[in-house]
Amino acid sequence: MTDQPHPFQPRLEHAFTVSIDLTKAVYLKPSSTGMTRAAVWAAQGKVEGKINGIVLPMSGGDFPLVRADGVIDFDARYLFELDDGTHVYLQSRGYRWGTEEAMAKMSRNEPVADHEYYMRVSPKFDVPDGPHAWLNRHIFVGVAEKVPGANRIHYFQVL
Template identity: 30%
Template sequence: MKTMHAPAAAPAAPALEHACTIVAEVAPGLPVERRGADMLEIIPITGGTVTGRISGRVEPGGADWCRERADGAYEVEARYWFRTDSGSVVDVVNVGRIAPGAPGERHGLFMSTPQFRTLDPELQWLTQRVFVGRAEAFGTHTTIDVFEVVS
């Protein structure tokens, strides 16, 4: 005889706490590769701001590698850095995907998973925790609201 178990209740979802907002100023994209209907371009990051629990300036020199896929989705991988108001350097790697637009969906809105590195002892929490980003791309900049995932 088979024993029937009641379905387990779904676990509680983690909460999100706003950590910072990054506004990365960008230059026009530079197409670098086409494979079939896929197109890869590099979007230079030229500066910007960081506000919230951390504040500072995005430094020029980073970039976002953006691949437009044949199915209408995008894959983005940005690598850049910022200097906090106190002078600390924070390295950022931010990977995301943009699904093809659904009816009523805002174009350019996407989710990402930013990761941080820094030597600053006061900012080690950035290197020890998980973050998600809600980003929106505009012509001259991308705004990323970064949230810490908390249990």
């Protein structure tokens, strides 16, 4: 066994952070799958980092599935408007899980320490040709923070 990283281990570089305020969830209990499906809209938000702008209010949202094992399976889609007027479409999939206590706190919109849960996402972007087209050509990983009434997602570009 060696302490050396794998020669093809990717490097990560912080690209930007999205702080997004969410509406109250609407639930389908049970959904056609027998599990719980929710709908939560992107009320507003901001984008800060290598790109800067806003989350266009009510331009989309997240439609998570609460699986039988308690894992939340995210499916989010919404739009950014960058400071230069460019519109960016984001589609993101991911998972959130944690201890029963942490998940109960989050469902009540209470603060939870980041080490009490796992919340990771993998986004894809659709951006017009131009200065932000690099978003179309890279893989990103998001590490998310659940804060009361909102999410803060730190996106890292895989180099």
